[in-house]
Amino acid sequence: MAPELNGKKFLLQGNEAMAEGAIAAGCRFFAGYPITPASEISERMSYRLPQVDGTFIQMEDEISSLGAVIGASLAGVKSMTATSGPGFSLMQENLGYACITEVPCVVVNVMRGGPSTGLPTSPAQGDVLQARWGTHGDHPVIVLSVSSVSECFSIIVTAFNLSEKYRVPVVVLSDEVVAHSRETFTIPAADSIEVVDRIVPNVPPEWYKPYEDNSRGVPPMAAMGDGYRHHVTGLVHDAHGFPTERPDEIEAFLKRQFRKITNGFFEIQITKKFNIEDAEIAVIAYGSVARSAHRAVAMARSQGIKAGLIQLVTLFPFPKSTVVNVMRQCKAVLVPEMNMGQISREAKRVNTGLTKVFKYNRIDGQLISPVEIFEELQKM
Amino acid sequence: MFSGMTELRHKYLRHHKKFPHVWCPGCGNGIVLGALIRAIERLNLEKDDIVFASGIGCSGRMPTYVDFNTLHTTHGRALTFATGIKLANPSLNVIAVMGDGDATAIGGNHFIHAARRNLDLTAIIINNQIYGMTGGQASPTTPYGAQSTTSPFSNIEHAFSIAELAVAAGASFVARGTVYHAAQLDKLLEKGINKIGFSVVEIMSNCHVQFGRRNQMGDPVTMLNWLKEHAVSKDNGSSMPPDSLDAKFTIGILADTDKPDYIEEYKKIRLKAQRG
Ligand SMILES: Cc1ncc(C[n+]2csc(CCOP(=O)(O)OP(=O)(O)O)c2C)c(N)n1
Numbered sequence: 001m002a003p004e005l006n007g008k009k010f011l012l013q014g015n016e017a018m019a020e021g022a023i024a025a026g027c028r029f030f031a032g033y034p035i036t037p038a039s040e041i042s043e044r045m046s047y048r049l050p051q052v053d054g055t056f057i058q059m060e061d062e063i064s065s066l067g068a069v070i071g072a073s074l075a076g077v078k079s080m081t082a083t084s085g086p087g088f089s090l091m092q093e094n095l096g097y098a099c100i101t102e103v104p105c106v107v108v109n110v111m112r113g114g115p116s117t118g119l120p121t122s123p124a125q126g127d128v129l130q131a132r133w134g135t136h137g138d139h140p141v142i143v144l145s146v147s148s149v150s151e152c153f154s155i156i157v158t159a160f161n162l163s164e165k166y167r168v169p170v171v172v173l174s175d176e177v178v179a180h181s182r183e184t185f186t187i188p189a190a191d192s193i194e195v196v197d198r199i200v201p202n203v204p205p206e207w208y209k210p211y212e213d214n215s216r217g218v219p220p221m222a223a224m225g226d227g228y229r230h231h232v233t234g235l236v237h238d239a240h241g242f243p244t245e246r247p248d249e250i251e252a253f254l255k256r257q258f259r260k261i262t263n264g265f266f267e268i269q270i271t272k273k274f275n276i277e278d279a280e281i282a283v284i285a286y287g288s289v290a291r292s293a294h295r296a297v298a299m300a301r302s303q304g305i306k307a308g309l310i311q312l313v314t315l316f317p318f319p320k321s322t323v324v325n326v327m328r329q330c331k332a333v334l335v336p337e338m339n340m341g342q343i344s345r346e347a348k349r350v351n352t353g354l355t356k357v358f359k360y361n362r363i364d365g366q367l368i369s370p371v372e373i374f375e376e377l378q379k380m
Numbered sequence: 381m382f383s384g385m386t387e388l389r390h391k392y393l394r395h396h397k398k399f400p401h402v403w404c405p406g407c408g409n410g411i412v413l414g415a416l417i418r419a420i421e422r423l424n425l426e427k428d429d430i431v432f433a434s435g436i437g438c439s440g441r442m443p444t445y446v447d448f449n450t451l452h453t454t455h456g457r458a459l460t461f462a463t464g465i466k467l468a469n470p471s472l473n474v475i476a477v478m479g480d481g482d483a484t485a486i487g488g489n490h491f492i493h494a495a496r497r498n499l500d501l502t503a504i505i506i507n508n509q510i511y512g513m514t515g516g517q518a519s520p521t522t523p524y525g526a527q528s529t530t531s532p533f534s535n536i537e538h539a540f541s542i543a544e545l546a547v548a549a550g551a552s553f554v555a556r557g558t559v560y561h562a563a564q565l566d567k568l569l570e571k572g573i574n575k576i577g578f579s580v581v582e583i584m585s586n587c588h589v590q591f592g593r594r595n596q597m598g599d600p601v602t603m604l605n606w607l608k609e610h611a612v613s614k615d616n617g618s619s620m621p622p623d624s625l626d627a628k629f630t631i632g633i634l635a636d637t638d639k640p641d642y643i644e645e646y647k648k649i650r651l652k653a654q655r656g
Contacts, residue, residue, distance in 0.1 A: 028468075029464065029467065029468055031463075031464065047653070050646070050649050050650040050652075050653035050654070051650075051653045051654055053650060055467045055468070055646060057463070057467060059460065059463075059493075060489050060490065060493040061489065063457060063460065063490075064457065064459075064460035064463070064489075064490050064493070065460075066460075067453065067454070067457045067460025067461045067463070067464065067490075068460050068461065068463045068464035068467070069464060070461060070464060071433075071451075071460070071461035071462060071463060071464025071465040071466075071468070072464035072465065072467060072468035073464075073468075074451065074461070074464075074465060074468075075431075075464070075465045075468035075469040075472070076468065076469065077468040077469075079464070079468075093454055093457075094454060094457065094460075097453065097454050223469075224431050224449040224451075224465060224469070224472065225428065225429065225431075225449065225469050225471065225472050226428075227428050229427060229428060229447055229448060229449050229450075230449070230450075231443065231444060231450045231451075231452070232450070232451045232452065233444070233451075233452035234452060234453065234454060235452065240397065242397065242398060242444065243444070
């Protein structure tokens with residue numbers, strides 16, 4: 001019998017908590033290729049999955065890892081892979097395949113310094129826009145980020161749930177600091193975790209149209225082997241799944257991809273607020289920088305500065321309405337990031353003259369500290 | 381009353397949905413598809429239990445036409461998707477069809493690792509010695525000295541021997557056939573699908589349009605005759621690869637070995653893990 005971990009307290013690093021979150025979400029297949037600082041996710045999955053009748057496989061690279069993950073999901077099993085920048089670049093091809101075929105899966109990118117081999121053991125947030133636009137072609141995407149060990153667990157569960165519900169790949173961005181920090185964490189009781197499974201068809205197989213539109217824009221998904229023989233292709237396809245070159249079918253198909261995500265904005269765009277109610281200035285942060293920002297806001301408050309924080313858990317679709325509301329209320333916002341300004345770009349895009357957007361950037365492989373953010377807040 | 385072949389067509393082809401197909405008249409892909417269907421019929425497999433996956437290329441269109449669980453993946457990656465499907469549901473029969481460029485250029489790494497790993501999959505590689513779909517560029521199996529649209533003066537690279545490569549990489553079952561030797565091809569595919577472990581069937585085929593035309597074999601009959609004249613049956617001697625337009629090459633079964641496949645091995649891993 002596999003050991004029962006639910007309800008017990010552990011000293012876990014972020015990567016390990018991600019593996020546990022995945023298993024709690026129902027993930028039973030993992031394929032990956034070793035890379036710092038993500039390897040501990042693979043290692044823990046190689047140990048844990050066979051305990052719960054799941055399957056782990058180490059593939060020959062990240063292209064094949066995501067290929068195998070998509071294949072397993074097509075056969076009805078919740079699947080995940082985890083990597084860092086160089087591997088995430090290799091995954092872009094099959095990430096697009098998961099988008100166009102609407103196959104649920106979770107891809108974790110534990111960000112390290114880039115480009116190329118970059119800074120393998122240092123944190124960075126340089127892959128944010130790659131997560132949004134890395135694969136070619138117009139496509140909607142869900143990108144989540146984590147800032148603590150407990151979020152590594154809970155946000156992976158959310159990632160699986162959104163992926164299953166909307167039939168999209170979900171990218172989870174972590175970073176080297178979150179991945180390797182150890183915190184005490186109690187794995188929640190199994191029945192306290194909400195788990196969403198994809199909707200499967202309930203019509204007779206001869207009626208099943210695997211890509212037929214409906215009010216949610218998310219067609220039910222049959223697993224291969226369940227009697228609903230159908231075709232899956234990376235070519236743009238019609239409601240039956242067969243390639244089409246008809247402009248009306250192409251447009252309807254691609255627009256549905258966007259519509260299904262837009263319909264879900266309310267639950268997909270996750271943010272966390274701290275001291276925002278009466279804030280006059282605000283920090284917009286995500287990942288490990290949000291931890292520093294939280295502390296900086298507390299420091300500012302103790303000095304009488306009315307500062308607040310919105311932590312972006314969802315980076316894309318960019319939580320525009322929440323951010324805009326804070327912009328209306330504040331005389332300035334600060335976006336600290338371990339890149340040259342990828343989310344501050346988004347903030348500037350949605351700021352139609354409402355406030356002043358300041359950025360604060362570090363790309364030297366060092367975490368942005370609370371004091372640095374506090375000093376920026378004092379200047380604002 | 382339908383003839384046997386008509387019955388098979390009705391049973392296996394998505395005839396009312398996906399025809400006409402994209403292949404040129406006389407293309408060897410149709411012979412491969414016929415052989416595959418006959419092999420599956422003889423093995424008495426349920427259509428629901430078959431997954432037929434492909435990469436990208438003319439060969440990549442093959443799954444579109446048959447009534448299985450079908451999957452048209454990315455270029456070179458069919459075996460990676462097949463790996464995930466088989467591991468997620470080992471009761472499925474997973475067959476992948478690939479072109480020579482698909483399997484040995486962009487997908488070469490996946491191919492040798494799938495062979496090494498020995499997961500129970502069947503890989504069919506249609507070797508037409510050229511990139512067909514993109515217009516006749518040189519592939520890793522274009523013979524030395526041949527003409528192509530990217531070797532207009534002569535190909536100075538040497539051809540991969542796909543079947544021999546599969547043997548060296550550890551595949552449990554390896555065979556080579558041709559679209560001329562159709563009766564033998566049925567049997568090779570049947571054996572390959574039936575084999576537990578990774579099986580490879582390399583099929584020498586004719587692309588008279590993109591390969592033959594530039595190499596004095598511009599029609600299917602000439603190319604089929606070329607296959608007939610250059611293929612020799614495997615005796616007990618060593619195998620000969622199809623690496624030049626003049627040399628003979630071996631057809632038949634090149635390897636048939638028994639070793640535990642990945643699924644069997646992984647069952648043991650689960651037992652160990654669950655013993656705690
Ligand atoms: C990543 C990528 N690179 C290139 C292509 C373009 N492409 C489509 S088919 C093909 C070659 C097909 O040749 P082969 O695999 O020998 O199969 P055939 O068409 O001869 O059956 C190429 C290069 C692609 N689809 N994807």
